Amino acid sequence: MTNLNPYISFRGDARAAMEFYQQALGGDLQVMTFGDMPGMLQDEAEQTLVMHAQLTTPGGLVLMASDTPGYMEYKTPQGVSVSLSGSDEAEIHAAWDKLADGATVSQDYGPAPWGGQFGMLTDRFGVDWMFSGGEGNA
Template sequence: MANLNPYLSFRDNAREAMEFYQSVLGGDLDVSTFSQFPDMVQDESEQDLVMHAQLTTPDGLVLMASDTPSSMPYEAPRGFSVSLSGTSSDTTRAVWDKLSNGATVTMPLDLAPWGGLFGMLVDRFGVSWILNGDPE
């Protein structure tokens, strides 16, 4: 079975971001650092950065991330959004309330013309999110 999952890149705060997403979405978070793979460490000061993190929620959603070492070019996220859809209104509101902490709201969470709830924001880590809850 194939999977299509968001894989987010950060400069040095992937662990903080993924722990935040775990507090928002729940689930199990597995984190591997560069120090766990000695051949991957190019700068000793970066050995505790995240080489790979995976959050798997009870609903089977998977979000992955890593830190970009200073030896590699990095650009902040732009031109895409992580979309969470198909959730109940209660779940959508709960996720929105947590995710919007420190975020820039680009479209407030409200009833959508097509039914359900819809809102857009850029979280405190610079990641754009779209939430689309199912109509009740």
Template sequence: MANLNPYLSFRTDARAAMDFYQSVLGGELDVNVFSEFPGMVQDPSEADLVMHAQLTTPDGLVLMASDTPSSMPYEKPQGISVSLSGTSAETTKAVWEKLSEGATITMPLDNAPWGGLFGMLVDRFGIAWMLNGDPA
């Protein structure tokens, strides 16, 4: 079976972002930095940047991320959102409360016309999220 997973790109904030997402979603976080792999460090000041991070939640969700070294072009993510759906209203509210710390709310979490809860925000790391909790 194939997997389709969000893979987030950052300039230098991957570790902080993934630590934050782990505090929001729970789960196990594995982080590898560029210095762990021979020949991958071009700038010694970037040795501890994240080459690959993977957060696997107890529910089986997988979120991945990496930093982009200064030797490579980088553009902030745009035109895409990480969508978390199918959770209970209680879980949706709890995740929303944590994700919204320092975020820009683009659509407040509220009852959706299709049922359940729905809201949109851009978190403190510039990542757009959509939360959709199932009706009770």
């Protein structure tokens, strides 16, 4: 089996973001810092930065993230969104409600012309999300 998983880069906010996503989506969060892997950094002051974090939900969603150390170029993707979709509209709506806290909403979550519900936001960490719930979403 092959998986395609979002892997989000942060500049010092990875732990806070992943803990926020865990509160919104549930699941098990595993976090490894650069300090857990000696010799990985040029700046010892960055030991608490997240080298790798993985959130795995009971439904099988996997979201990964890390912090970008100061010596590496930090790139924010443009035109990329994390998309959360499914036939359980109540579950998608609940995730929307939680992730919308502190977010900039670009399209309210509501009826979509193609059926079901749809909405878009940029969360408090600057990550773009799209939500599709209800009929026609698998």
